[in-house]
Amino acid sequence: MTEIVLHDIDQVLVDRIKRVADTRGWTLPRTLLHLLEQGLHVYEGDGSVHFDSSENDVLEAALAALQDIPDDGGFAMIGKLPSDEPDA
Structure with a gap:
């Protein structure tokens, strides 16, 4: 195998x-x-x-399962911003 020597490498890159x-x-x-x-x-x-x-099959199955979660007004609201509309 060929030996590779790197010169003048930033210390941050070396640490990474x-x-x-x-x-x-x-x-x-x-x-x-x-x-x-x-x-x-x-x-x-x-x-x-x-x-x-x-991997694609597993990802598609996971997305399909997430689409089947009912909109329950509680758990389904996690991560969503509240509406600016006043309650009627």
């Missing part, structure tokens, strides 16, 4: 890379390789997120 390595339990070379591979996938593609078929 080390945090990823520590969190994942990876060595710095493995972390850099993974980050480069993932970054290339983003730049080589159109930047959109793509799911494989099993």
